[in-house]
Amino acid sequence: MVLGKSYSKFVKTLMYGFLSIMLLTLAISMLNIGAGAVMMKFCLLLFILIPPISVMYLAIKSLIRKDYTMLICLVLIFVVVVSNILTNIRLLLQYLLK
Amino acid sequence: MIVTTFLLFVVAVCVSVVAAALGIGGGSLMVPFLVFLMGLDVKCAIALSLFSIVSTSLSATVVYSKKELVNFKYGSLLEIFSVIGAIIGSNIAIVVDERLLKIAFSVVLVYSAYRLLRKNRNRLLLRGDVKRSLTVGSLGSFAAGSLSGMLGIGGGVLKVPILFLLLRLPIKVAIATSEFMISLTTSTAVLTYYIKEYANPYFAVATIFGSFIGANIGSTVAIKTKPKILKIMLAALLIIFSSMMILSCLGVKVWS
Numbered sequence: 001m002v003l004g005k006s007y008s009k010f011v012k013t014l015m016y017g018f019l020s021i022m023l024l025t026l027a028i029s030m031l032n033i034g035a036g037a038v039m040m041k042f043c044l045l046l047f048i049l050i051p052p053i054s055v056m057y058l059a060i061k062s063l064i065r066k067d068y069t070m071l072i073c074l075v076l077i078f079v080v081v082v083s084n085i086l087t088n089i090r091l092l093l094q095y096l097l098k
Numbered sequence: 099m100i101v102t103t104f105l106l107f108v109v110a111v112c113v114s115v116v117a118a119a120l121g122i123g124g125g126s127l128m129v130p131f132l133v134f135l136m137g138l139d140v141k142c143a144i145a146l147s148l149f150s151i152v153s154t155s156l157s158a159t160v161v162y163s164k165k166e167l168v169n170f171k172y173g174s175l176l177e178i179f180s181v182i183g184a185i186i187g188s189n190i191a192i193v194v195d196e197r198l199l200k201i202a203f204s205v206v207l208v209y210s211a212y213r214l215l216r217k218n219r220n221r222l223l224l225r226g227d228v229k230r231s232l233t234v235g236s237l238g239s240f241a242a243g244s245l246s247g248m249l250g251i252g253g254g255v256l257k258v259p260i261l262f263l264l265l266r267l268p269i270k271v272a273i274a275t276s277e278f279m280i281s282l283t284t285s286t287a288v289l290t291y292y293i294k295e296y297a298n299p300y301f302a303v304a305t306i307f308g309s310f311i312g313a314n315i316g317s318t319v320a321i322k323t324k325p326k327i328l329k330i331m332l333a334a335l336l337i338i339f340s341s342m343m344i345l346s347c348l349g350v351k352v353w354s
Contacts, residue, residue: 004165005164008163011159012160015156015160029300040303043303044302049285050156051152051281052285058170070174070175073177073178081285084286088290095292
């Protein structure tokens, strides 16, 4: 399968998955506001993490295709994104566990 | 609360249709809408607009990449320079005169609009030109990243002209690749706003869903639209942006 189509399929699956979890969480929050709010925080975090996950997917694909230029670029982007998450990890945990 | 959530959903749908069709994030359209029309706090508006951009760019990338319109190689290569530029730009923003920057930015946008509308017969890159164009494109991408870091704007308005004019990609491929690049850039910015709790989670969900629907409509429309019309629309958008920048330099309070 060509890269674009498989990437599209992968991101589409992730997006639809997270969006359906969000809808489920909205339904839960109508029954229990406290539990719904906590679940919503996690859902949003998972949604934010889709782009880094998709970069990792592309990196693996480019490794399989032996496209090393693209691989290096994607790994560098991934490092920047992950380092941003890691520098904020303390605040992130504080917010999630609050 | 319910009315605001519904309004956010509607605004997100409308902005995302335009953003996904033209390869921009849509933040510069969304934030003024939320602040001036809905009376939301600026930080909350920025946070919601970032959530919207992530959703818009991801949904648009899904549609465009299905049609094999995204150039992942150029996108990932240029994105590194954009990210580095954004980090440096946000750090040197304090020492550089903002008015000068805005004027320079406006000039670049007007020139890009002119080049977009001009008839270009020889659009194919020769083999020897690829290296040179990539070097210039990387520098342009670095400048785009720096400007977004310094001025707090999305990169789409600059990325599409770079991909189309410097790397000579077809307009639809340039738009699609720009959306792919935006999805990567915004994911780093949105995290900060998420942690600081600037956005109400329910409002964020409404914006995400609205943008998801809007971006699917926008990107499907863009695929079916003639390249000439897309170029005219993009040129008009660039001129509007540059006029806004120049007016704000002159002290006139406009839209943003």
